Amino acid sequence: MLRAHKIRLYPNNKQATYFAKACGISRFAYNWGLSEWKRRHEAGEKVTEGALRKELNAVKHEQFPWMLEVTKCAPQLAIKNDLNSAFKNFFAKRAGFPKFHKKGVHDSFSLSNDQFSVKETAVSIPKLGDVRIAESLRFAGKIMGAAISRIADKWYMAIQVEIPEPEPTHTGENQAVGVDLGIKALATLSDGTVVCGSKASRLCEKKLKRLNQELSRRKGAKKGEAQSNNFKKTKRKIARLYARMANIRMDGIHKLTTMLVKKYDLIGIEDLNVAGMMKNHYLARSIADMSFFEFRRQLEYKGSITGSRVVVADRFFASSKTCNVCGSKLDELALSVRDWTCDDCGTYHDRDVNAAINIRNYAVSSTVSACGELGEVSRSMKQELNVKLKALVRID
Numbered sequence: 532m533l534r535a536h537k538i539r540l541y542p543n544n545k546q547a548t549y550f551a552k553a554c555g556i557s558r559f560a561y562n563w564g565l566s567e568w569k570r571r572h573e574a575g576e577k578v579t580e581g582a583l584r585k586e587l588n589a590v591k592h593e594q595f596p597w598m599l600e601v602t603k604c605a606p607q608l609a610i611k612n613d614l615n616s617a618f619k620n621f622f623a624k625r626a627g628f629p630k631f632h633k634k635g636v637h638d639s640f641s642l643s644n645d646q647f648s649v650k651e652t653a654v655s656i657p658k659l660g661d662v663r664i665a666e667s668l669r670f671a672g673k674i675m676g677a678a679i680s681r682i683a684d685k686w687y688m689a690i691q692v693e694i695p696e697p698e699p700t701h702t703g704e705n706q707a708v709g710v711d712l713g714i715k716a717l718a719t720l721s722d723g724t725v726v727c728g729s730k731a732s733r734l735c736e737k738k739l740k741r742l743n744q745e746l747s748r749r750k751g752a753k754k755g756e757a758q759s760n761n762f763k764k765t766k767r768k769i770a771r772l773y774a775r776m777a778n779i780r781m782d783g784i785h786k787l788t789t790m791l792v793k794k795y796d797l798i799g800i801e802d803l804n805v806a807g808m809m810k811n812h813y814l815a816r817s818i819a820d821m822s823f824f825e826f827r828r829q830l831e832y833k834g835s836i837t838g839s840r841v842v843v844a845d846r847f848f849a850s851s852k853t854c855n856v857c858g859s860k861l862d863e864l865a866l867s868v869r870d871w872t873c874d875d876c877g878t879y880h881d882r883d884v885n886a887a888i889n890i891r892n893y894a895v896s897s898t899v900s901a902c903g904e905l906g907e908v909s910r911s912m913k914q915e916l917n918v919k920l921k922a923l924v925r926i927d
């Protein structure tokens with residue numbers, strides 16, 4: 532199986548300049564290939580990525596001599612990988628017609644595996660020397676290639692490694708768990724464990740609240756008003772803080788999903804963390820949405836490695852409102868109610884633990900009735916979420 536490890540790079544000035552140039556050339560080649568494709572297509576020719584690369588190679592010495600200043604991978608792989616898959620996705624109706632790439636949006640370029648080598652603390656790139664890396668490569672196996680990209684002002688290298696198919700560690704006899712994702716606590720498990728979010732995350736929320744107040748006072752906050760430099764400055768601060776919050780949350784989710792697949796054979800989760808999303812006032816919805824995707828995506832791919840099964844409860848499944856002891860269902864349970872006592876059997880419930888237990892029971896019973904319903908997280912999941920979010924708004 533192919534795995535990728537994305538590692539932070541610490542290039543010196545010369546190396547960073549080279550990276551930026553290679554990104555520019557990669558983007559140029561992609562855009563050149565796209566317009567060339569359009570031109571040929573309109574002329575009634577059949578276009579292949581191989582023909583485009585051949586043509587670029589033939590003209591680049593004459594027309595684009597500056598392309599020779601960076602690795603030939605940058606323009607070649609931009610067409611062979613990026614443009615080619617953009618068209619493949621388009622023809623398979625997974626995406627719209629390829630668009631021209633803009634500077635500063637997803638800046639990246641690719642390297643084939645003969646163009647770099649990975650050491651303990653650096654990657655070696657011909658003509659560029661050693662570029663320091665933040666951590667050593669996690670996977671042992673054949674290195675297939677890499678992509679170097681920039682996010683804000685930081686550089687990263689995603690290295691693809693072909694690793695042997697791991698032996699599942701689970702035998703199907705271990706325990707089942709239900710997970711109720713939250714915002715304040717990252718998650719509550721059916722055995723009562725509360726997985727806390729980090730303290731840093733709470734500090735960020737406070738800071739975000741303050742920055743938003745600051746922003747509303749700046750000149751430019753009102754509609755139609757020209758944006759002052761201070762307004763832009765505060766906006767940039769908010770963008771950086773969002774990135775940090777997303778990182779912190781992602782880190783927590785990685786740790787949580789790893790722990791879950793190591794420990795449990797059967798993991799029940801909810802379809803979409805509706806309640807959690809509404810509970811929170813400060814954390815951006817988009818972060819909550821993304822972390823739900825990430826949580827499910829990670830659980831499913833990590834689960835496929837350890838042999839854990841993931842069962843997703845139906846979105847209409849009333850995990851919070853149903854008593855896990857006697858099964859009686861409340862008509863209403865306000866979001867502010869954190870604990871309640873069942874009228875029928877008198878059991879006292881912590882809201883989240885009760886929900887997690889119901890999710891676990893759902894997972895257990897659904898594996899008995901419908902085996903093999905798992906499947907990967909599909910590309911259409913994002914679409915699915917959007918539909919659900921719209922449905923939510925209507926319910927509101």
Ligand SMILES: [Zn+2]
Pocket residue numbers: 854855856857858859873874875876877878
């Ligand atoms: Zn009850």
